[in-house]
Amino acid sequence: EAEVAQSPRYKITEKSQAVAFWCDPISGHATLYWYRQILGQGPELLVQFQDESVVDDSQLPKDRFSAERLKGVDSTLKIQPAELGDSAMYLCASSSRTSGWNEQFFGPGTRLTVL
């Protein structure tokens, strides 16, 4: 069964360092999402891509976060510099909307700890 792949699964870093997360969506899924999930809460969208274009980055802290999906397939989310408050689970999801509905499938996530 096709799945969303993410790496690394865990990342520990010190504040002010740079970190990067990678996501490979389900093959053929044009839409890719990055969500952040703080412990004990539901995921919240950081950025949405349609193919290689950013559709929604209204909640992305652009002073330190950046995201790209250069060829419209896999994507990278970067944080520089990391802050203590960035500790969270970073989830990638993808959807195709071929069914006409907004079914989103999530990867296993990257657990970030900033010390």
Add this chain to the structure above:
Amino acid sequence: GENVEQHPSTLSVQEGDSAVIKCTYSDSASNYFPWYKQELGKGPQLIIDIRSNVGEKKDQRIAVTLNKTAKHFSLHITETQPEDSAVYFCAASPPQGGKLIFGQGTELSVKP
């Protein structure tokens, strides 16, 4: 913007009992309502969804209902098993797609 409220935040049941989780949403234009199960250290897994043109949907031991008038939808799990223990999230989607708005989650514990 859209807001989704989910209750209860924790739910403990005996194996074999039923569990019900309820959500309300604020944007009447929302038309797609998925439910996710998240086990510790894993990503959310889509377990069932309901669309605005349907009032009820069932898949084995899991059922969802939608009341568009009240802007309310619910997850029902019957004959609960210990492996059902996890955090469950409801979500709502606008008709044009885009971000899902999630509830706060319900931690379900099924005791053997």
